[in-house]
Amino acid sequence: MLDQLFDRGQVWQRHQYSSPPAIDTGFATLNQHLPGAGWPAAGVTEILYPQHGIGELSLLLPSLAKLSQRELWIIWVGPPWRLNAPALAAAGVDVRRILVVSPAQNTGILWALEEGLKSGAASAVLGWPQQASSTQVRRLQICAAQHEVPCFVFRHQRPGGQNQQTPSALRLQLKPLSTDRVEIRILKQRRGWPAAPFPFTLQRCPAFRYPAGSTPSTGDAGRAGGLGGSGNK
């Protein structure tokens, strides 16, 4: 039966399709779970996170470090807090390539995201919209696909509502398990099914630089430096 269907060419085999262009995430575990073994290079990646400070940004750092080697800019639109340039530089990101745009309103954020995608001057666009309807995400998705720019949309997730449909190329949900582990659930991926959540080790803070223990004593501020960011090894 199956053979007949094969003969008639009526079976879609996943591996026949060339995998979509992707950007290496820098994490072997994550690459395995993502279609094309990386972030969609021409599409919107939505990252849902329940609260700040669970490693939502560290997830991107290795790929941003690589993208920042290109002449183009990485555009950050409407970041929720002040971006700390030395920490980025320590993670290997070239801060010269970073353009921070902070519009006052949500519409401004969406507009700036779209402009960034269309401009041809960006190697990646990151956005923190307060709200983005399905239509607005579709617009971004179309722009990103047309101009072949990766777009990362961070969405502070309120309880519930993660199951609404999305036109984005990839949608991830993060859930903290412990201080250096998160659970990643792929809610949507192109050419694939939503996968079961998997645990993922993500070092949010280069903790080894700090002395362990909690007794307040003198420390040496001047020595620390160099590596920051993340590693999954």
Added chain:
Amino acid sequence: MNWLYAHLPHLYAETWLPQFHTGEPVALIRDHNHLIEDANDAAKACGVDVDMSLNTAFCLCPGLQVTPRDPCRQQRALERAAVIASRYSAWLGLDAADGLYLEIASMKRLLGGVAQIQHRLQLALQQMGYSAVIAVAPQPKAARLLARAGQHRCCDQEQLIQALADIPFTALGIEAKTELRLAKLGLATVQDLVQLPSGDLSYRVDAELTLYLDQISGRKPWLPPPFKAAERFHWYMDLEQEFESLEPLRFYLAQGVGQFCRFLQKRCLAAQVLRLKLQHRHRAPSCVDIKLANIDNRPESWQYMLNSTVNRLELAAPITAMQLSAALFEPLDDRDLHLFNNVSQECDQKKTQLLNRLSARLGIHNVHFLQISTDPRPEFQTICASQPAAQAQRPAAALVAPLWLLPQPQPVAIDRYIIQRGPVRLTSGWWDRNAAHRDYYVAGDSGLTTQWLFRDSDGTWYQHGWFA
């Protein structure tokens, strides 16, 4: 006969003091030492003279009107005169406060001879109210010497040497000591000096004086640095009625901007800022800068920026007049002349375009790049700059800091947290008011987030960032 020198002895007074040529006594004083610098005929008739102290002058002439000299206006007066003179020569040099060099050898044929040029320039300056002494000589410095000595003449090399016989060497303005020395040698005029062998003069008297004499006689070349008149763009429109919105005036503004672009294109220049000044009836005028991300002279860029600026603008009061002005220009890069732009230039153009669009709609202060400073305090390490740093920057020696910083450290209750790592001590900033004595900790809270806390010297705990 190459060079013409116009000396305008009363330039400042003639430009800025309209009463100078009336019958009232008027004097100009130097700003720093209150000595008379210039006086009109009426004042001189009372005995007021140059280099006289102000008190003496007032004793001689109680009704004297006195004005101090402003160096800035002095320069502007000279530039005005230079613009008039620029009709007669392409190479114009400014000299000190009140003199102009003109190269005229190349203009002789066009303007009908040296005497003609001299005459026409004299007339042109006279019409503008300037009295001038004009001399022509083969060397610029020689012409200057003649004009400043009050010799209104035109001479070639031979005549020059003769003419120098009429000028005492005190007109050279050399040091009193040297002057005395020359007088002891029995020398009296500049001609006497010029005819001496310059090697000996240099060795025995003064090397600088010798160089000056050589430049006068033409044994050594010297040319004045050329002067270029500053360009300004100015567009003004008076409105017949008061307008409460710029909306109906968009068309006129667009015309003004169009003129501006043509102005730039004609001169192969580009600009980054155009100032829009709006006059109100009962208020001080308000100014808005129309600013591009990079220099440009294309109408579409400027029109787009004008529209976005006008969209964002809220008028403080009804307007009665509008004005566009620009004074800062840059020569256009030659890259625009290439037929086939290479990729990186195309990319630069796209970047500029994006910056323009973003800053037009969101405001220039909402779009910035990052630079890293050397300050050890985390809150001062990131600088928001309008341009990316020229070279790759690495933090010299830094705390291991999180990616997100709070705009202000927030006081927190420490009992909610579990300290994971720490402390790292930071003591810095003793040189200004924001001294920091902090112990930094990495801490987690019940929501499994990782935060950056510090304890102040007085024991208060603050959150400073998120390890995101």
